[in-house]
Amino acid sequence: MSPALEQFFAMSGYGTYVWSSFALALGIVLLNVWLAKRSLADAERDARRRLDMARESVP
Amino acid sequence: MYGFARRWAPWFGGCAAVAMFVALYGGLVLAPPDYQQKDAFRIVYVHAPVATFSMVIYTTMALAAAVGLIWRMKVAHAVAAASAPIGAWLTIATLGTGMLWGKPMWGAYWVWDPRLTSELVLLFLDFGYMGLRAAIEDPQKADKASAVLAIVGVVNIPIIRFSVDWWNSLHQPATTKLLGDPDMDGSMVWPLLLMLVAFALYYAAVMLVRLRAELLRRERNASWVREVLS
Numbered sequence: 222m223s224p225a226l227e228q229f230f231a232m233s234g235y236g237t238y239v240w241s242s243f244a245l246a247l248g249i250v251l252l253n254v255w256l257a258k259r260s261l262a263d264a265e266r267d268a269r270r271r272l273d274m275a276r277e278s279v280p
Numbered sequence: 281m282y283g284f285a286r287r288w289a290p291w292f293g294g295c296a297a298v299a300m301f302v303a304l305y306g307g308l309v310l311a312p313p314d315y316q317q318k319d320a321f322r323i324v325y326v327h328a329p330v331a332t333f334s335m336v337i338y339t340t341m342a343l344a345a346a347v348g349l350i351w352r353m354k355v356a357h358a359v360a361a362a363s364a365p366i367g368a369w370l371t372i373a374t375l376g377t378g379m380l381w382g383k384p385m386w387g388a389y390w391v392w393d394p395r396l397t398s399e400l401v402l403l404f405l406d407f408g409y410m411g412l413r414a415a416i417e418d419p420q421k422a423d424k425a426s427a428v429l430a431i432v433g434v435v436n437i438p439i440i441r442f443s444v445d446w447w448n449s450l451h452q453p454a455t456t457k458l459l460g461d462p463d464m465d466g467s468m469v470w471p472l473l474l475m476l477v478a479f480a481l482y483y484a485a486v487m488l489v490r491l492r493a494e495l496l497r498r499e500r501n502a503s504w505v506r507e508v509l510s
Contacts, residue, residue, distance in 0.1 A: 229308075229309070232318075232319035232320070232322065233313060233318035233319040233320075234318070234319075235318060235319050235320035235384050236319075238320060238323065238380045238381065238383060238384050239319060239320060239322050239323055241380055242323045242326055242327065242376070242377040242380040242381065243304075243308075243323075243326055245373060245376045245377060245380070246326035246327075246330055246373050246376075246377055247326075249330075249369050249370070249372065249373040249376075250300075250373075250482065252369065253365075253366055253369050253370075253486050254293075254485075254486055254489075256365065256369075257366075257486045257489040257490045257493075258489060260489075260490055260493040261489050261490070261492050261493040261496075263493070264492070264493035264494075264496040264497050265493075265496060265509060267496075267497070268496045268497075268499070268505050268509060269509060271505070272505060272506055272509070
């Protein structure tokens with residue numbers, strides 16, 4: 222690794238704190254997106270099931 | 281509303297991703313190190329936006345809940361319900377990134393400081409709101425009960441916001457001001473402001489996806505659901 226890059230990752234000695242806080246924030250940002258998409262997929266699946274059941278009960 | 285959410289969420293999300301990327305580059309690479317905190321100050325670029333939005337989202341929840349109670353708008357209650365988990369996660373991110381900043385600056389991950397304690401109370405309010413909704417099966421009753429909780433809990437927001445001014449706090453005061461010059465140099469402040477814009481777009485995108493789920497769960501009108509699902 223070049224010295225400039227090494228210096229960048231070291232963050233004047235605070236690298237552990239800086240990078241772990243950025244990783245934590247990024248992780249939660251992505252987790253929020255994933256959870257929202259999963260919640261929508263669940264709701265769509267349940268709504269489809271309700272529609273199918275309603276259709277079957279109609280003679 | 282459902283169609284609006286479906287159409288606009290990807291645009292908000294896309295713009296948020298671009299803005300976050302540019303703000304990260306500005307904050308991590310272009311901005312110079314702080315003369316006191318050196319490179320540790322860069323944590324502000326994630327900590328301040330998630331902290332701001334943990335409060336903005338709770339305030340939005342309380343406002344939406346109030347609108348839902350006063351004008352009996354189902355969509356408003358759905359907006360509040362869709363916002364709660366996003367707010368809770370951002371509150372966790374605030375506490376986590378704050379602890380990672382507190383350790384090198386103050387020597388401790390946690391202190392029972394007014395700012396930190398009131399933010400922890402915000403997390404419990406978010407949890408309480410979600411727990412209450414989950415515990416009540418009838419959606420209309422859940423809307424009403426959780427709305428009252430959200431509105432009462434909003435009193436905590438000014439306590440968090442002004443805790444650093446009202447009490448002698450270990451936490452540093454606000455970095456940016458609504459009016460007047462910020463305490464930071466321009467090269468340091470623009471990535472922060474851009475990150476705030478990015479999080480506004482991000483919140484809009486994620487909330488709209490969750491709002492669609494909320495609307496589908498509440499909707500009993502089969503023809504409407506059939507139309508949006510086909």
